[in-house]
Amino acid sequence: MLRFCDFVLRAVAPLVPYDIRRDWLREWRAEFAYTSARARRTGRSMPVTSFSRAIGSIVHALWLRWDRWRVEMIMQDLKHALRSLRRKPSFTVVVVLTLAIGIGGTTAIFGAVNAVLLRPLPYPQPDGLVRVYKTSLDQQDRVGGSVSPPDFTDWRRDNTVFTELAALNNASVALTGLGAAEQIPSALVTGGFFEVMGTHPEIGRAITTADDPMGSRDVVVLGYDIWRRRFGSNPSIVGQQITLDGTPYEVIGVMPDGFRYPLRSEMWLPLRFSARDLETQRGAHYIDVVGRLKASTSIEQARENMRAIAARLATDFPPTNRNNSASVHPLRESLVGSVRQSMFVLLGAVGMVLLIVCVNIASLVLIRAVGRGRELAVRAAMGAGRATLVRSLLVESLVLGVMGGVAGLVTAYWATTAIASLDPSIGVPLLNQTRLDVTVTFFAFAIAMMATILFGTMPAWQASSLGDVVSRIREEGGSTTSDPKRQRMRSMLIVAETTLAVVLLVGAGLLARSFDRLLSVDLGFSADAVQSFAVAMPSAKYAAPGQRQQFIETLVSRAISHPNVESAAAVFGLPLTNFRFSISTSTRDGVTLSDDDQDRLTLQVRLITPDYFKTMGIAIKRGHVFTVSDRLGTERVAMVNETGAALVWPNQDAIGHQLEIGTRFGLGGDRAGGTIVGIVGDVRDWGPAVPVAPTLYLPYAQWPEDSMTIVAKARNGDPSSLIQPMRAVLQGLDRDVPMYSVRSVPQIASNAVAQPRLYLVLIASFAGTAMLLAAIGLYGVLAYAVGQRTREIGIRLALGAKRGEVLRMVMAQAGRLAVVGVGIGLIAAVLASRVLRSQLFEIAPTDAITYVAVAGALLLVSLIASWIPARRAARIDPLAALRHD
Amino acid sequence: MQAISGGYQYGFDIIDQTGLPSGTVYPALGRLERDGLVKSAWENEHDAHAEGRPARRYYKLTAPGVKALAESASFYRALLPAGKPKPVRG
Numbered sequence: 023m024l025r026f027c028d029f030v031l032r033a034v035a036p037l038v039p040y041d042i043r044r045d046w047l048r049e050w051r052a053e054f055a056y057t058s059a060r061a062r063r064t065g066r067s068m069p070v071t072s073f074s075r076a077i078g079s080i081v082h083a084l085w086l087r088w089d090r091w092r093v094e095m096i097m098q099d100l101k102h103a104l105r106s107l108r109r110k111p112s113f114t115v116v117v118v119l120t121l122a123i124g125i126g127g128t129t130a131i132f133g134a135v136n137a138v139l140l141r142p143l144p145y146p147q148p149d150g151l152v153r154v155y156k157t158s159l160d161q162q163d164r165v166g167g168s169v170s171p172p173d174f175t176d177w178r179r180d181n182t183v184f185t186e187l188a189a190l191n192n193a194s195v196a197l198t199g200l201g202a203a204e205q206i207p208s209a210l211v212t213g214g215f216f217e218v219m220g221t222h223p224e225i226g227r228a229i230t231t232a233d234d235p236m237g238s239r240d241v242v243v244l245g246y247d248i249w250r251r252r253f254g255s256n257p258s259i260v261g262q263q264i265t266l267d268g269t270p271y272e273v274i275g276v277m278p279d280g281f282r283y284p285l286r287s288e289m290w291l292p293l294r295f296s297a298r299d300l301e302t303q304r305g306a307h308y309i310d311v312v313g314r315l316k317a318s319t320s321i322e323q324a325r326e327n328m329r330a331i332a333a334r335l336a337t338d339f340p341p342t343n344r345n346n347s348a349s350v351h352p353l354r355e356s357l358v359g360s361v362r363q364s365m366f367v368l369l370g371a372v373g374m375v376l377l378i379v380c381v382n383i384a385s386l387v388l389i390r391a392v393g394r395g396r397e398l399a400v401r402a403a404m405g406a407g408r409a410t411l412v413r414s415l416l417v418e419s420l421v422l423g424v425m426g427g428v429a430g431l432v433t434a435y436w437a438t439t440a441i442a443s444l445d446p447s448i449g450v451p452l453l454n455q456t457r458l459d460v461t462v463t464f465f466a467f468a469i470a471m472m473a474t475i476l477f478g479t480m481p482a483w484q485a486s487s488l489g490d491v492v493s494r495i496r497e498e499g500g501s502t503t504s505d506p507k508r509q510r511m512r513s514m515l516i517v518a519e520t521t522l523a524v525v526l527l528v529g530a531g532l533l534a535r536s537f538d539r540l541l542s543v544d545l546g547f548s549a550d551a552v553q554s555f556a557v558a559m560p561s562a563k564y565a566a567p568g569q570r571q572q573f574i575e576t577l578v579s580r581a582i583s584h585p586n587v588e589s590a591a592a593v594f595g596l597p598l599t600n601f602r603f604s605i606s607t608s609t610r611d612g613v614t615l616s617d618d619d620q621d622r623l624t625l626q627v628r629l630i631t632p633d634y635f636k637t638m639g640i641a642i643k644r645g646h647v648f649t650v651s652d653r654l655g656t657e658r659v660a661m662v663n664e665t666g667a668a669l670v671w672p673n674q675d676a677i678g679h680q681l682e683i684g685t686r687f688g689l690g691g692d693r694a695g696g697t698i699v700g701i702v703g704d705v706r707d708w709g710p711a712v713p714v715a716p717t718l719y720l721p722y723a724q725w726p727e728d729s730m731t732i733v734a735k736a737r738n739g740d741p742s743s744l745i746q747p748m749r750a751v752l753q754g755l756d757r758d759v760p761m762y763s764v765r766s767v768p769q770i771a772s773n774a775v776a777q778p779r780l781y782l783v784l785i786a787s788f789a790g791t792a793m794l795l796a797a798i799g800l801y802g803v804l805a806y807a808v809g810q811r812t813r814e815i816g817i818r819l820a821l822g823a824k825r826g827e828v829l830r831m832v833m834a835q836a837g838r839l840a841v842v843g844v845g846i847g848l849i850a851a852v853l854a855s856r857v858l859r860s861q862l863f864e865i866a867p868t869d870a871i872t873y874v875a876v877a878g879a880l881l882l883v884s885l886i887a888s889w890i891p892a893r894r895a896a897r898i899d900p901l902a903a904l905r906h907d
Numbered sequence: 908m909q910a911i912s913g914g915y916q917y918g919f920d921i922i923d924q925t926g927l928p929s930g931t932v933y934p935a936l937g938r939l940e941r942d943g944l945v946k947s948a949w950e951n952e953h954d955a956h957a958e959g960r961p962a963r964r965y966y967k968l969t970a971p972g973v974k975a976l977a978e979s980a981s982f983y984r985a986l987l988p989a990g991k992p993k994p995v996r997g
Contacts (some may be wrong), residue, residue: 048949050962053919055960075919078929083933089941 027054027901030076038085039090046086050079055351091413099817101418106418113390114422118381121426121470123791124379125431128466129459131372131784133438135365136462137455138358140189144280144455146220147314152321154187154311154328162329162347165359168307169180170342171295173335177311177348178214181332183324184313188214191293191519192284194729196560198758199265200252205558205762206266207286210293216243218282218314223275226260233292242271245288246279266291266759268560285357285451305342305684310355325352339619357451364543364781365450367857378522380469382795387419387478387513398626421476423471430470434463448776476804512803513839519799520843521850522691522882523792528851529858530789531872533782536862543710546703547597548639549733549767551588553741555748556763558729561756567654572724573755578631580751585745589637590734594629597638597707598774599763603627604715607685608693610670623670625662625683625718626707627694629725637704637735638767640658645700648721656726658696663704666716676701683718694725709774711863741766781861793880795866796843797887803889804836815895816903825896832895836888837881844877851876862886917963919951936966944972 032048038046057072106567107114127496140149149380151550154177155167169177169189178187190211197204212903213231222228229243242264252258263270271291295307316323336343351359358365406414428692435458442456501746557577574592581590595601607615607623615623634640643664667676682695684716695718704714722730736744745764752761808815815828855867865872916924922932939945947966955962968976 045964049918049964052955052961052963055921056917056958056963059958059960075922075929078922078931078933081930082933082937085937089934334925343958 024054024058024072027076027079034080034083037087039086042086046083050082053379056561077485081139083811098420099414100620102187102414103418103421110390113386113453114425116464117386117422117474118426118429120379120386120798121423121474121793122380122429123378123795124470125427125463125466126437127372127788127791128376129430129434130181130441130456130461131368132435132462133370133434134441134453134456135457136459137457138450138452139354139362141455143354150185150315150317151218151220152184152313152315152324152350153353153356154313155349155351156188156307156332157347157349158345159347160345163325163349164350164528165351165356169309169310169311170307170426172300172303172304173332173343173346174212174309174311175295175300176335177328177331180312181324181327183316183319184258184325185316186214186217187311187313187633188746189211189293190215190216190284191256192287193556194762195289195291196268196558196758196760197252197264197266198268198560203758203760204252204761205556206248206288208289208291209284209287210295211290213289215312218312219281220314221277221281224278225257226273226275228269228275229290229292234294236294236296238292239292240269240271240328241292243277244273245277245290248288249276267558268562277392279867283312286446289718296594304339313350321350321352339712355645361450361777363787363857364861367861368781368784370784370857371529374522374526374790375791376466376469378519378792378795379520380472381515381522382799383470383474384476385512385519385799387422387474387804387886389512389802394871415478416475417820419475420471422475422478425468426470426474427467430467433465434466444715445773445776446779447773448780450777464571483561509807516796516803516839517797517843517846519792519796521847523789524844524847524876525794525851525854526789526792528848528855528875529882530782530786531876532855532858532862532865532869533778535869535872536865537775537778537782540710540778543706545597545710545771546640546705546714547767549637549735551736551739551741552637552733552767553736553744553748554731554733554763554765554767555745555760555761555769556729556731557752557761559759561728564728564757567726570728571654571723573759574631574722574726574730577732577752577755578633579780580755581748582633584734584744585753586746586747588735588737588738589633590732591634591637592722592730593631593634593638594730595626595707596731596770597705597841598709598770599731600707600708605683605694605718607670607681609680609682609695611680620684623716625666625670627683628717628719629727630719631722631723634719637733640705643701643703644675645698647700647702648719650722650723652721653723654726656724656848658694659699659721659816660696661700661702661719662698663702663714663719663833665704665714666718667698667701668799669716672724683716694720696720696724711746731763741768747906768807778861778863793883796880797883800839800884801838801887801891804832804888804893807835808832808891808895811895812898812903815898816900819898820900820904822845829892829896830896832892833885833888836884836892840881840884844880847880848873848877858894916967917965921966939972940966944969944975 028051031047031054035043036048054072054075100778116208143151147149148481153165154169155164156169156173157167158165174187176190180586181187188211190209193208193210194205195205195208211229213229213234215227216230218224223243224246226243229241230382232238233241244259245728249255251261255717257276259273260274263272265271266289277290295303313324315321325348328350332346332348336346355362401411401414408432413850414500433438438458442454444450444453446454484854557574559570559573564573578590578592581587595603603626604624607625607628608620632650635642635647645661647661648659662670662676670676670681677697677700678698680695680697682693702719705717706714707717708715732748734744734748735741747759754758787886818828820826850870851873858865918929918933918936921936922928922929925932927935932940936947937947945989946947949964950962952962962990
């Protein structure tokens with residue numbers, strides 16, 4: 023132990039000011055020796071105490087050093103630092119801006135990653151929360167797959183791994199009777215839901231299993247936000263009735279602030295299954311299932327248990343379940359699984375920027391400090407010790423670091439706020455929870471500071487270690503070339519920077535090309551002047567199909583009669599709204615299909631009014647569209663898109679043929695379908711990157727649903743000019759039917775590519791920053807080198823070298839660095855761009871055009887960056903240069 | 908200072924007596940010494956050699972140090988509730 027303590031003392035001693043170092047060593051050695059002697063005497067060993075006291079010696083040494091420096095530092099060095107920074111404003115500004123970008127960018131992106139992927143979900147014991155999915159045997163572990171009510175009921179009864187399992191379904195209900203009607207995003211939940219989430223109402227009670235039976239009282243639990251917004255935070259609302267979809271519901275509870283699951287819902291209503299549902303709906307998969315694992319159960323055990331239950335149900339109910347299995351995934355994964363990879367790629371990209379920032383600062387500060395070698399040597403000659411020189415540069419680096427840190431904090435705050443306020447429809451869940459993360463800000467700050475301090479003080483160590491001060495002064499003043507060792511170090515930094523910049527630029531280039539391809543995809547409709555909004559008819563008031571049909575028909579005809587409306591229609595399932603409603607074909611031309619064929623011929627179903635295709639600009643390929651005479655009671659008709667026609671009747675003309683779809687859910691009790699009267703062009707319903715689905719269109723008048731989207735095309739070309747007139751039309755018809763999801767079709771289309779756009783913008787701005795920093799770094803290194811070689815170049819010119827040759831010589835130096843950096847960067851990019859594969863649309867990660875363009879762009883930028891110092895070199899006056907001391 | 912007031916004190920004894928870490932005690936001693944409230948000296952070499960160890964440095968209060976200690980003691984006493992000063996254990 024004593025030997026360890028002595029080792030620590032000797033290691034720390036150089037920190038202690040020289041004049042008191044001997045006393046310090048003597049005191050500590052004596053104290054340790056005394057302690058050890060005493061321990062020997064009393065027969066006790068004291069390793070822990072000795073260890074902690076050895077640490078104390080380090081603190082003491084640091085304190086002595088600080089105590090000696092304190093006064094001089096604050097007064098003298100600070101003044102000196104500020105003066106020298108002010109003397110080189112461009113250097114100071116570049117370093118501070120670079121730090122701001124590095125610290126600000128890293129912190130903001132990490133804040134987003136933290137909110138989306140890392141921070142625990144805002145529910146108690148979030149690790150136990152899982153989603154349970156119905157999957158198929160060939161994709162057993164898939165994330166996603168809605169569940170049918172009978173399957174859910176059996177899962178809940180038979181599992182041994184969950185403390186509770188609950189079903190839920192998204193809904194949207196109209197709140198009326200309190201001022202303007204409003205459509206509220208809500209969730210229908212079974213009794214165990216709040217128990218699963220582990221969150222209880224702040225006021226009143228939750229929905230429990232006692233609310234599950236069909237015919238129980240209609241109750242609702244309010245979210246905190248809507249309670250505040252619509253009910254003025256009135257606690258006595260609990261126990262009162264409110265009107266939802268025309269039916270009275272008793273408010274039984276209010277959830278605490280911040281509780282949101284599903285993420286958009288503001289109210290929770292009971293989800294109930296009738297005995298008939300449970301008997302007949304095993305094939306109707308429309309509910310989501312959440313569960314809470316028992317404390318001792320692993321997710322793997324839960325998976326096994328659920329798979330076993332699914333296998334048993336497959337044997338018991340072969341027609342609906344024979345291919346089914348079940349999967350269990352953490353709730354977080356189901357929420358953010360789809361964006362996980364892109365978030366980590368972003369984090370990696372911003373990490374690279376931070377790295378470049380550090381390299382750049384290192385190279386800038388190094389150049390600046392080495393350029394002051396003469397100053398330092400003179401100061402050393404005047405008697406300044408190595409420690410004093412280090413201290414002086416340390417203070418300067420600290421000042422620089424603090425300025426950059428403050429600028430970084432401001433940037434981080436601004437960027438974080440910008441991320442958190444992005445439109446939630448961009449589709450990255452929890453992104454609006456992004457906060458300024460203190461740990462990360464500090465981390466980024468510390469790294470950048472370290473780079474500043476390390477590289478800023480390095481020359482001082484060298485300056486005084488050379489010892490032979492005189493030769494050094496002479497060397498610094500009259501050198502013909504710069505020190506090759508240090509030049510190599512700076513060159514390596516530039517190559518590293520260029521390499522990183524190439525990787526980022528290739529990533530940005532690939533994403534840009536992919537985005538361009540996305541935008542050039544023909545979506546199958548052309549509706550730039552179309553405004554859309556949704557209406558939901560309260561089920562109590564519009565119970566009969568005829569009432570619903572009447573309402574929509576009147577609404578559309580009144581919309582059309584507005585002078586600014588060119589055409590208008592209603593649709594159940596607007597494109598690009600992530601709407602999915604698929605039903606398998608049950609009979610084709612009167613022949614019942616086999617089970618396998620029924621599944622294979624699954625069609626997306628859309629309900630439309632006659633002018634839908636005209637309003638949306640969707641091409642009619644063959645046959646004719648529905649007319650107003652296609653109504654309830656007349657011959658059933660249908661239309662298909664081209665993909666659907668080719669799927670169901672390959673190599674035949676679909677017109678005149680018949681088909682029926684299995685009514686799994688939603689369209690009343692009858693089998694839907696009819697005679698095909700027309701074929702329309704394909705529409706990219708789920709975005710440009712998703713293949714077209716075979717789609718069946720049915721006339722709304724024959725299949726009246728209760729929630730529809732109205733589309734209206736403006737004559738003046740400006741869709742937003744229709745919002746007010748359409749609201750008036752709707753209110754004139756029924757004040758209790760709210761207008762919601764008010765968006766123009768161009769907005770919807772732009773939203774459909776919002777995620778790739780955001781991704782592209784972020785990566786591209788990182789890459790642009792990287793390129794700029796690399797250029798600044800290259801410029802700095804060359805400018806310095808030219809400065810150092812002034813005398814050499816002067817001699818060359820005096821001996822007859824042409825100015826063009828000098829220009830070429832300097833540019834060639836830059837060119838070599840750039841070529842090496844770009845070369846290594848391209849290889850690194852081939853390896854790194856693989857992580858982008860899933861983000862790219864119709865572009866290979868090895869796309870040659872991108873690589874060539876990036877290489878060309880970086881070389882060009884390098885040439886531009888080297889042009890200024892090269893020209894300065896070529897303009898050197900030989901006489902002045904030779905006189906240069 | 909209270910710890911040193913009892914007489915000569917060595918660094919580690921002060922640490923043991925106050926229960927403060929060595930990284931706190933030594934800088935504090937350094938500050939007191941700089942302000943002239945404490946002074947230090949080396950113990951007699953012979954005594955140390957008799958125990959088979961090097962000589963240790965001890966600290967003691969100076970006259971201004973004694974005065975400062977008395978002042979701060981009365982200051983802290985004044986912070987106590989009116990009446991007799993409560994007996995301090997230890």
